[in-house]
Amino acid sequence: METTLKQSWRDNAYRALGISPEDAKLSKTYLLVSFTTLLIGGLLGLLQGLNRAGLLELPTWLNYYQVLTAHGILLILVFTSFFTIGYFYAVHSHTLGGLLPKVRKLAWIGFNLKIVGLVLAVIPILMNEASVMFTFYPPLAAHPVFYFGLVFFVIGIWMCAFGSFIQVANWRKENKGQHVPILSYFATGVFVLLFFSSIFVAIEVFMIIPWALGWVETINVMLARTLFWAFGHTLVNIWYLSAVSAWYVVVPKVIGGRRFSDTLTRVVIILLVVLNIPGGFHHQIIDPGIHESVKFLHVFMSLAIGFPSLMTAYAMFAVFEKTARKKGGRGIFRWFSKLPWGDVRFLAPMVAMIAFIPGGAGGIAQSTNQLNQVAHNTLWVVGHFHLTLGTSVALTFFGISYWLVPYLSKRVLTPAINKLGIYQTIFWSAGMVFMAGAMHWVGLLGSPRRTSYTTYFDNATALSWDPYLMFLAVGGTLLTIGILIQVYAVIHLMFFAPKGETEFPIADVEDIATPTPYWTERWGMIIVIMLLVIGMGYVIPVVDMIINAPPGSPPFRPW
C-alpha cells in the first residue's frame, strides 16, 4: 500500500514537472531527423509519381531507380525508425520516471551510429553506386560502403533496443510485481521485434559484404532473399505496432474515454511479437525453390498475424462507441457524430484506422497463395503498403506529433495549428485515396511496380494503364502538399508555438476491469515462444535452401 502511494505521488510529480530537458532534447532530435527525412523522401516520391505518370522526365544524372532506392530507404527505414525511437524514449521518460543516464547515453550512441550509417548508405546512392532498391536483392551488388552503412544503422538500432530493455528492467526492479505501464510495454514489444528481426538482416549483410568486396565469388541468392524478408516484413509490422500503441492508449484519452481491456491489449502485443517474423514468407509465394507444402504452411503463419489486428479492430470500435454513447450518442451509427472530429489528435489516427480496414483486408488477400499470384510485384502491392504504412502508420505518427512535439518542447498546440493539422489530414487522405486507389486498380490490370515510365514499345495494354497512372501523379502532388504542411507544423510546434504545458495523453482502464494476469510480464518466456515460432517457420526452408543450393551467383551491377 505504502509503495503504491509513493508511486502515485512520484507519478504525479513527474506529470506536474513534465519531461526533463535532457530527455526532451533526445526525443526532439530524433523527431527532427525523422521529419527531415520525411520531407526529403516525400519530395523524391513526388518525382517518382510524376515520372511514372509520364509527366516528368528525370535528368540523366538522376536515375529513377536511384530516386526509388532513396525514397524507400528514407521512408521505410529512417523516417519510421527515428520517429519510433523518439516516441518510445519519450514514453519511457514519461511513464518510467525519467531516463537513466546510461540509457540516455546509449540512445545518443545509437543516434550517432545511425547517422553515420545513414550517411554511409546515402553517399553511394547519390553517386548512383547503389541503385539496388531498399530490398537490395543479390545478385544486384551495390558499392560495399552501402552495406557498411546498413551495418552501422542496425547496430545503432540495437543500442536503442538495449537502452529500452535496461530502462524497463530497472523500473521493474524498483516496482516489484507491478505491470509495466502499457506504453512502455508496447515499447518493449517493438524493441524485441526490432532486435530479433534485424539479426536476420545483419546475417544477410555479413553474407553480402565479402561478396561485394570480391573476397568470395558467389552468393546464395535465395537464402539472402529469405533473410531479407524475415527482417523486411517484420520491420513494417514494427511500425504498425508502434502506431497501434497510440490507437489503444492515446486515442481513448483524446476522445475522453477509457482504455479497452488491459489484458487484451497486452495479449495483442504478445501475439504480434510472437507471430510476426515468419510472416515474411508471403513475400516469396511465387519464388522458385520453396516447396508448395511449405508455402501452404506459411499461409497460416502469415494470416495468423491478421488475428490480433482483427481483435484490435473490435477493441477500437468498442471504445469509440462506449465513449460516444456516454456523451449522448444514439442510433446504430449516429453516435459517430459525437466523436471529436475537429481534433487533429483524434482525426489523424482515426483516418489511419479506417485506412487499415481496406489495408488489412488487402493484406489478408495477398498473403494467400493463389491471390498473391495475381497481385505480386504489381502496383497493387505498392498501393497496399501506401495504405498500411503510408496511411495507417504515417498518419498515426502525424497525429502523435501534434501532442508529442509540444509536450517535448513545452509548448502548446494552438487552434490554428490544429486547424492546419485537419487540413493536412484531409490532403493526406485525399492524396492516398487517389494514389493508393489507382495503384490497387491498375495493379490488378497488370501494371508492375518499381519501373519508371514506360509504354513497353507502345504496347496497347501498357498504354491503357496511363489514365490510372495520372491519378497516381495527382495523389502524389496532394501528398506532397500534406508533407509540407506536416513538416511546417512540426517545426512550428517545436520552436515557435506559444510556451505552455502539454499533457501526455494516456487513457486509464475501465474501473471494473479485471486484473491482468502476471504471465504477460514474463518476456523471457514470450521470447522463447517467439524463437520457437521462428524455428517452425524457417528451419525447413532454410535448411533446404542451404543443402540443395544451386551454385551461387556472382555480383552484377546492371545500372
Next chain:
Amino acid sequence: MKFHLDEKIWLIASFGVIIGMMLFTGYQTFVLGMGPPSGMETIDPQKVDVTAPFDEPGVYEIGENEYEVVMTLQLFSFTPNNIEIPAGSTVHFTMTSKDVTHGIQVAGTNINAMVMPGHIQRITQKFDETGEYLVLCNEYCGTGHQFMATTITVK
C-alpha cells in the same frame, strides 16, 4: 479475461475467415493443382547457355495443342521473344535467369512468377482468347528494366 457475446462472435468470425482462407487456398493448391509456381530444380547460373534445355531456348510443340517454352531471362530481354501460339493451346513455361533476379508477368493472365538465378521456374497457362499479350519483367533488374518486355501472340 471476460468476453462479451458480440466480442466472442467477432473473434469466432475472424478466426473463421482466416481458417476459411486457409482451407480454400489448400483446396485450390492440392486438389485443383493451382498452387503458386514453385520450381524446385536448380542449375548453375553461370552455365545456363551450356545446360540443357536452356542451351536451346525456344518454343516446342510437345503434344496436341500443347507447347513448351524454354525461356531464359537476362538483362533486359526474354529469349525467345515475340512468341506465337495457336488459340486454345496449353503452354508450359520452363524458365531460368542468366544474371539477376527477374520476374515474369503476362498482363491479362495469371502468369506471375519470380525467375531467379540458379533456379528453374515452371508455370503453365492455357491461352484461349486470341490477341497480343504483353509479357514484362516485374522485378527491378537494372537501368533497362522498363524495356524488358515482349509479347505472346495467340492466333
Next chain:
Amino acid sequence: MNQFIYGLILFIVLALPPVSNLLESIMIVHMHMQMPLLVVAGFFMGHYFQLRFPEFFQRWNENGIPGILLFTIIMIYWMIPRTMDEALTMQSVQLFKFISLPFFAGVPLRDSWPKLSLRGKNILITGFTLMFIGMGLLYVLSPEQLCNNYLLVEQITLGWGFITMAICMVIYLAYKTFINEADYE
C-alpha cells in the same frame, strides 16, 4: 469442461485423414508439429479426467513422478526413427500413436507438471534439452537415411529443428538461472 472440448476438437482435427496425411508428409512437421499437438490435445483433455477420476490421479500419481516418467518414455519412444517410419506404414502403430501421445503423454503431463518441484521441472527440461541436442546431432550428422519414408534432406532439417528447440530451451534455462525473478516480482 471447455478445455476438454477444445482438446477433443484439436484431437479430431488432427485425426482427420487429410490433415494427418499432410502433416505426416513432411518429416519435421510429423515429429515437431503433429506429435506435440497430439500431446497438447491430451493436455487439454486431461482436465476432464482429473475432474472425473480425482482418486485415481491422487493415488497413483501422488508426487507426479510416475506421470512424468510415462510422459518421458512415450516421448522418447516416438523419437526413435523406426517408430516414425512404422507409423506411416503400419495401421496398428499409427493407431498407437494417436492413443499414446494424447492419453499416455498429454494427460499424465497435465497431472504431473504442477506436482513437480521447480528443481524437478528444471531437471526435466535439462534432460530434454540434452536429448534434443543428441537427436539433433544424430539427424544432422548421420550420412545414412535413418527413415525409409523420408529423404536425407528432411532428416537434416529435422536435426536442425531439434537443435533449434534445444537452443530455445537453453535460452529458457539461462533466463531462469541468471534472471532472479524475485528481483522483479
Next chain:
Amino acid sequence: MIKNSQTTLSCILVILFGFVLFYVGTDGFRAYTAETARLYKLMEQNPTLPHVTLEDSNSRTYPISDLEDKYLFITFMYTNCGTVCPILEMNMGQVFNLLPEEYIGEDIVFLSISFDPERDDPATLAEYKSHFYNADGETWRMARIEDEEELDQLLETFGVIVIPEGNGDFGHNSAFYLVDRNGVLIDVMDYTKMDEAAERVISILESEKGA
C-alpha cells in the same frame, strides 16, 4: 505411507511398461531404424526372387531365372544418382575384386538393377557401366526391368523403398543382396563393409565346394 507405496508401485509399472514397449518396438533392442528392422525381417523370411524380365546393357532381354543356377550379388540403383549409387557401385566393384577369380562368372554373377527404367535404357546403362572397369556386362551386369509391375514386385519383396524426389532424383535405401542358386534371398549386407561382404560370400561358396 500407503499412498506413497502406491506411487512407487505405479513408478515401477510405468518403467515396466516402458521396457516392454521398447522391447517390442525395437525387436528386442536390436532394430532402432525401420531399415534394420526390415533386414531382420528379410533374414527371417528368406523370400524368393519373383519373376522379372531383365534388359541388360547389351540389350539382351531374359528372365532373371536364366541366372538362377548361380549365386546372385545384387544392388539397386539408378544412373542419374549423384549421391549414394556411385559409392554403392564402387563398393560393389571392390567386393568383386576381393573374390577369387575362379568363382566369378562360374558360381556367382554380379547384377546391378536400375529402378529408373524410363531413363536407364541399355545405352545409358552401357555408358554408366564403363565407369566401373570391372563391370564387363557378363560377370557383372547392369540391367533394367521395364515392366513396372515386375519392378515394383521385386522392390517390395526385397524391401527396397524408392521415393521420387520430384526433380528426377530418388531417395532410396542401399544394401548388397545375396541370392542363392535356388533364387532365395539368403543375406542382406551393409554396402559400406566390403571386406565383410566378400568374406561372407567366399565362405558360402567355399563351404558349398567342400560339401
